[in-house]
Amino acid sequence: MKPNRHQNPVVVEVKGVHKSFKQVHAVQGIDLNIHEREFVALLGPNGAGKTTLVEMIEGIQHPDKGEIRILGKKWDGHADDLHRKIGLSLQETRFIDKLRVSEILRLFASFYSLGQERVNQIIDLIGLQDKRRAYVVNLSGGQRQRLALGIALLNRPSILLLDEPTTGLDPNARREIWAILHRLKVEEQTSLILTTHYMEEAEKLCDYIVIMDEGKILREGMKEILLNDQENEKIVEFTIEEPDDVKSGFFDDAPYMVSWDEKKMTGKAKIPKIEKNMHAFLQYIASRNLNIRTLEWRRQTLDDLFTSLTGRHLDE
Amino acid sequence: MNSLLHPGQLRQLILAYSKELLREPGVLFWGIVFPILMSLGLGIAFTKTQDIERSIAIVSPAGSVTGFLSGMGEKLDPEDGEEAYKIRLRDENLGNTTLFFTPMTWDEAIASLKRGTIGLILEEKNGDKIYHFDPSNTDAQLTYMKVSALFNSRKIETASGEEIQPLTLRGTRYIDFLIPGLIAMNVMTSCLWGLGYGVIDKRSKKLMRRMVATPMKKSHFLFSLITVRFMMNLVESVLLFIFAWIVFDVVIQGNIPALILVFLAGNLAFSGLAVFISSRTANTEIGNGLINAIVFPLMVLSGIFFSYHNFPGWSIPYIQKLPLTLLTDGIRSIFIEGASLNTILFPSFLLVLTGLFFFTIGLKIFRWY
Ligand SMILES: Nc1ncnc2c1ncn2[C@@H]1O[C@H](COP(=O)(O)OP(=O)(O)OP(=O)(O)O)[C@@H](O)[C@H]1O
Numbered sequence A: 001m002k003p004n005r006h007q008n009p010v011v012v013e014v015k016g017v018h019k020s021f022k023q024v025h026a027v028q029g030i031d032l033n034i035h036e037r038e039f040v041a042l043l044g045p046n047g048a049g050k051t052t053l054v055e056m057i058e059g060i061q062h063p064d065k066g067e068i069r070i071l072g073k074k075w076d077g078h079a080d081d082l083h084r085k086i087g088l089s090l091q092e093t094r095f096i097d098k099l100r101v102s103e104i105l106r107l108f109a110s111f112y113s114l115g116q117e118r119v120n121q122i123i124d125l126i127g128l129q130d131k132r133r134a135y136v137v138n139l140s141g142g143q144r145q146r147l148a149l150g151i152a153l154l155n156r157p158s159i160l161l162l163d164e165p166t167t168g169l170d171p172n173a174r175r176e177i178w179a180i181l182h183r184l185k186v187e188e189q190t191s192l193i194l195t196t197h198y199m200e201e202a203e204k205l206c207d208y209i210v211i212m213d214e215g216k217i218l219r220e221g222m223k224e225i226l227l228n229d230q231e232n233e234k235i236v237e238f239t240i241e242e243p244d245d246v247k248s249g250f251f252d253d254a255p256y257m258v259s260w261d262e263k264k265m266t267g268k269a270k271i272p273k274i275e276k277n278m279h280a281f282l283q284y285i286a287s288r289n290l291n292i293r294t295l296e297w298r299r300q301t302l303d304d305l306f307t308s309l310t311g312r313h314l315d316e
Numbered sequence B: 001m002n003s004l005l006h007p008g009q010l011r012q013l014i015l016a017y018s019k020e021l022l023r024e025p026g027v028l029f030w031g032i033v034f035p036i037l038m039s040l041g042l043g044i045a046f047t048k049t050q051d052i053e054r055s056i057a058i059v060s061p062a063g064s065v066t067g068f069l070s071g072m073g074e075k076l077d078p079e080d081g082e083e084a085y086k087i088r089l090r091d092e093n094l095g096n097t098t099l100f101f102t103p104m105t106w107d108e109a110i111a112s113l114k115r116g117t118i119g120l121i122l123e124e125k126n127g128d129k130i131y132h133f134d135p136s137n138t139d140a141q142l143t144y145m146k147v148s149a150l151f152n153s154r155k156i157e158t159a160s161g162e163e164i165q166p167l168t169l170r171g172t173r174y175i176d177f178l179i180p181g182l183i184a185m186n187v188m189t190s191c192l193w194g195l196g197y198g199v200i201d202k203r204s205k206k207l208m209r210r211m212v213a214t215p216m217k218k219s220h221f222l223f224s225l226i227t228v229r230f231m232m233n234l235v236e237s238v239l240l241f242i243f244a245w246i247v248f249d250v251v252i253q254g255n256i257p258a259l260i261l262v263f264l265a266g267n268l269a270f271s272g273l274a275v276f277i278s279s280r281t282a283n284t285e286i287g288n289g290l291i292n293a294i295v296f297p298l299m300v301l302s303g304i305f306f307s308y309h310n311f312p313g314w315s316i317p318y319i320q321k322l323p324l325t326l327l328t329d330g331i332r333s334i335f336i337e338g339a340s341l342n343t344i345l346f347p348s349f350l351l352v353l354t355g356l357f358f359f360t361i362g363l364k365i366f367r368w369y
């Protein structure tokens, strides 16, 4: 089955949006639609413009050019209404140090005219029952991120925007957050936009992936399509034995090659329909009188995709 | 006002900020303990009728003062080890004065004068006495007169038909002058540091932008901060007054509603100023500098610790219009002059105007994100 994106109505519409700061053109003409109940990952390295884009969708920053509609409405004139429909966590927020977990939740709940009952539900949801009386300043990084997520979820938002919700957390803490989001996906009607540097996070949680760099969208699509799983495209990594006469540019005309490191004698190729095309690839190597020392293939990852788009790794 | 539609929101904001404030030990120290310590220290230093003590440097070629002072009829005590002398002048009306004479080289004497440990240098040259002091220093002049009178066996006496009667009226002691000043100063520093810095801090921690990204009313954000600050100032001022009343017998001679009015107006003025200062910057260091740049000049000019009438005459009318002067003079006139509501109306009006002016501009340029 080919994953089909356009079943649900569009809830976030970004059209031709630009944003510049003094020196930097942070967002350079972005178009993006997000559908109801869709989980979307904005993936990109530092400075790609993820935060700027997300904050414009959140109404915190204003585009220099272009248009943003949330649930069909612009921020102008509908701020109060839209604030009630979205939930968000910023890349970094320091809540009041000397307030207790339950108190800070109670404060934010009051902004939505919600009471203690909802606070208790959220504390259960984010698993901070033991910490409800702890001061915010004494929480661990993971607990703080869960608190921020809990605050974002107070009003049962129909659109949730999380800016790097797991950056800096250890794998366990990260998985705890993923579990909460996963539950949300199953139980609620929420649409999610999440920014991240972690391809694993994007792959695990999201259906739709947007790869950004330098203020532009490089590639976007349903996860399966982006990674060409349908085509059975695989990444092949291999090393060869050093031949007697090293000629540079061995692999210049090899099929499917992505990269070649002459010092280490290692190469990487991306081969579609591997069950058919592997043969041709091996034949090429044999035709050059080269001996393979090691060879393995694996699924393509988002990092491979990013590298092939930009020549850099995601976390560089 | 919209707040009526969201009573829960405003209540929770006020609760949260109050807790934030009360859980910070530094707040209690700087807001309550520190002003009390200051009033205690300064009150004792300047109010108790102790001996007036003055130090004088003796510069003589022999390097010795014995010959110089031994002929004096007064009591003369060599200090332990050093060759310093102490002369006590008794005076029932003006209080006793103790003079300390210390032999020094000329360079030492000048250094001590610059440091303020002595006010007068007495040089002996060929049997003559030469007095060196800064004539613009009235205290040094007085010391000179006392020392000169001593050596000439004169007494600073009242002529016949003259009489000195020490004032023991209420409200004339230094502590009576000081307490209203401390209350006014506390309102200023508390508003600027507590409120102004608080806003900048919340902006720099991205808490403000997080809160504004909810249906919270922006006006509630500031209104609750100002309310909490005002209640805190009230408590601090009342505690300081109670302390001064118990320990120094300081009383309020004037009209209490007038005092409340001018206190409220002062809070408004400095809250407005705080909102203005904190309206744009997210940088706590810039905020720090801005606040210091306002607090220190006002503290020096506005007659908190000493009367601004020591400043040149042309500057006094301007000084009197400064918000801290308006507040200090207002509170002080009620405390010690027994001023009425009428006399306080105009200064209070000016304070309210100052507050509204800065508040309006501050809100216009306020950066919520
Ligand atoms: N307020 C600002 N003033 C000046 N430049 C800014 C501002 N905000 C962002 N930028 C610049 O815009 C570019 C995009 O920043 P943005 O924060 O959107 O990136 P990001 O993808 O979120 O990066 P990261 O992964 O590090 O969070 C960067 O070059 C950044 O320096």
Ligand SMILES: [Mg+2]
Residues within 6 Å of the ligand: A050, A051, A052, A091, A163
């Ligand atoms: Mg970012």
